[in-house]
Amino acid sequence: MAKDVAVIGVGQTYFVRGYEGSIRELAFEAFREAMQDAGITQKDVSASIFCSAPEYDKQRSPAGVLAEYLGLIPQPTFYIETVCSSSSSGVKVAYSMIKAGLHDVVVVLGFQKMSEITSAESQERMGRGADIQWEAPFGTMMPAYYALYAQAYMAKNGLTHDDLMNVRVKSGTYGQINERAVYRKGVKPADFDPNNPDARMAGAVAWPLRVGDACANADGASCVILANAEKAKAFSKKPVWILGIGAASEAVNMAARPDFSKGLSVGYAAAAEAYKMAGITAKDVKVAEVHDCFTIAEIMAYEGLGFAPMGEGKQLIREKATYKEGRIPVNVDGGLLSKGHPIGATGGSQIRTIVLQLRDEAGPMQVPGNPDIGLVHNVGGVGLYGNVTIFGR
Amino acid sequence: MGFEKFGRRSFTGMTKTAKFVDLLAEGKVEGTVCKQCGAKFFPPRADCASCLSKDMDWFEMPKKGKLETFTIAYYAPFGFEKDCPYTMGVVDFGDIKLFARLANDIKPEDVKVGMDVSVRPLTYEDGQISFEIFKS
Numbered sequence: 001m002a003k004d005v006a007v008i009g010v011g012q013t014y015f016v017r018g019y020e021g022s023i024r025e026l027a028f029e030a031f032r033e034a035m036q037d038a039g040i041t042q043k044d045v046s047a048s049i050f051c052s053a054p055e056y057d058k059q060r061s062p063a064g065v066l067a068e069y070l071g072l073i074p075q076p077t078f079y080i081e082t083v084c085s086s087s088s089s090g091v092k093v094a095y096s097m098i099k100a101g102l103h104d105v106v107v108v109l110g111f112q113k114m115s116e117i118t119s120a121e122s123q124e125r126m127g128r129g130a131d132i133q134w135e136a137p138f139g140t141m142m143p144a145y146y147a148l149y150a151q152a153y154m155a156k157n158g159l160t161h162d163d164l165m166n167v168r169v170k171s172g173t174y175g176q177i178n179e180r181a182v183y184r185k186g187v188k189p190a191d192f193d194p195n196n197p198d199a200r201m202a203g204a205v206a207w208p209l210r211v212g213d214a215c216a217n218a219d220g221a222s223c224v225i226l227a228n229a230e231k232a233k234a235f236s237k238k239p240v241w242i243l244g245i246g247a248a249s250e251a252v253n254m255a256a257r258p259d260f261s262k263g264l265s266v267g268y269a270a271a272a273e274a275y276k277m278a279g280i281t282a283k284d285v286k287v288a289e290v291h292d293c294f295t296i297a298e299i300m301a302y303e304g305l306g307f308a309p310m311g312e313g314k315q316l317i318r319e320k321a322t323y324k325e326g327r328i329p330v331n332v333d334g335g336l337l338s339k340g341h342p343i344g345a346t347g348g349s350q351i352r353t354i355v356l357q358l359r360d361e362a363g364p365m366q367v368p369g370n371p372d373i374g375l376v377h378n379v380g381g382v383g384l385y386g387n388v389t390i391f392g393r
Numbered sequence: 394m395g396f397e398k399f400g401r402r403s404f405t406g407m408t409k410t411a412k413f414v415d416l417l418a419e420g421k422v423e424g425t426v427c428k429q430c431g432a433k434f435f436p437p438r439a440d441c442a443s444c445l446s447k448d449m450d451w452f453e454m455p456k457k458g459k460l461e462t463f464t465i466a467y468y469a470p471f472g473f474e475k476d477c478p479y480t481m482g483v484v485d486f487g488d489i490k491l492f493a494r495l496a497n498d499i500k501p502e503d504v505k506v507g508m509d510v511s512v513r514p515l516t517y518e519d520g521q522i523s524f525e526i527f528k529s
């Protein structure tokens with residue numbers, strides 16, 4: 001379990017609908033908080049990495065523009081993209097640059113202003129989120145892709161709509177206590193009841209998934225500052241070390257995917273690599289953030305990460321094992337479902353949550369028992385990219 | 394050229410596999426097979442991902458498959474709204490799979506994971522050419 005690269009600062013904006021500022025100002029808010037958290041100045045930073053899903057950005061090549069606004073020139077700056085897992089990928093690249101000895105302190109900034117384009121433009125882009133040559137001509141969209149997994153998984157494993165609803169209910173429990181979440185309302189079973197005229201979440205989007213099974217779009221930014229061991233010890237009283245990193249990719253076209261009832265292959269592959277590097281198993285993880293862009297994705301993540309055997313993820317939600325007081329707390333900040341999913345910012349936000357948990361600074365969301373190992377699972381596209389990162393004190 | 398005729402709405406104008414659309418017009422749904430190593434692909438590819446060859450041939454997709462999974466879209470991306478609701482699914486033919494919409498004559502409540510299905514070309518009223526999954 002090598003302690004070569006640490007997180008020395010984290011920051012995140014409020015995740016909101018319709019941020020009243022430009023992307024550079026949005027990025028600055030997360031950056032300022034992370035720099036103040038790390039207690040460093042721009043002179044201490046030797047490179048920066050910016051991460052977003054470019055289809056939402058009007059600004060071409062945002063890295064240079066944002067580096068200037070953050071006061072990080074003339075240091076080198078890079079742009080990294082794996083859609084929804086962009087900032088986890090950025091952290092992997094930063095880790096590699098530090099391990100290689102090229103840089104000692106690297107800023108990774110994930111951002112997304114989804115409201116920069118109109119909702120009609122957004123809807124059009126969402127239809128081109130996967131294989132535009134062979135699938136988009138049928139009228140595909142993100143909920144439909146995850147619904148393909150949900151349908152096969154539910155048919156084989158006895159997962160019910162109530163189980164999916166209970167993932168959303170759990171998310172609502174923590175969205176209520178996370179002041180930076182976009183969705184702060186609690187969620188009740190009545191919200192999913194098709195016979196209730198006021199049900200906000202019951203409408204079918206892409207069957208078997210309903211409105212409440214999907215995460216919320218949001219504007220937001222996150223910032224993670226990484227340092228080598230020497231700088232981490234010099235700057236930080238509470239460095240949080242990266243113990244393991246795993247990443248994988250999968251075929252974009254659904255026709256080339258393995259058994260849909262077994263979940264996303266990238267989840268398994270990235271987890272295996274990260275656990276091996278960290279020298280730990282799933283049982284050692286005390287708190288986790290998983291990529292719950294849809295309720296079904298959280299259930300599949302339980303299995304990909306080894307928190308439950310294949311096909312048995314439903315038991316964790318039925319037993320409330322993934323609540324804050326449970327055996328393996330998952331997404332106790334509200335997850336993507338309640339916190340919101342500003343694409344490029346999501347991975348960094350998940351990392352911030354885990355870093356705060358390991359520093360015992362998560363406030364009302366703090367998992368009891370002083371957790372020493374935490375995990376972040378961040379997926380890009382429909383399981384096109386998978387990233388698992390393991391952190392320890 | 395020619396590939397803009399593919400699907401309800403195409404996002405790709407040029408591809409070396411544009412013959413796929415001509416084959417659909419002839420009533421055939423075909424994938425590509427590598428002449429060097431025999432690897433089969435659907436959707437079609439101009440280049441072999443296994444042995445890097447560009448020497449590819451066409452083959453007709455099997456007729457008997459099972460519906461591995463499906464979804465019914467009640468919301469659609471821009472340009473597809475008028476088609477809602479529509480069903481899309483994945484067919485497993487054993488050694489190869491295919492993703493497409495299901496034929497409109499299958500009622501949503503009759504669609505089941507594991508049901509016997511096949512695939513056929515389809516021409517829309519505006520002249521666009523596609524393929525669809527039907528109950529066999």
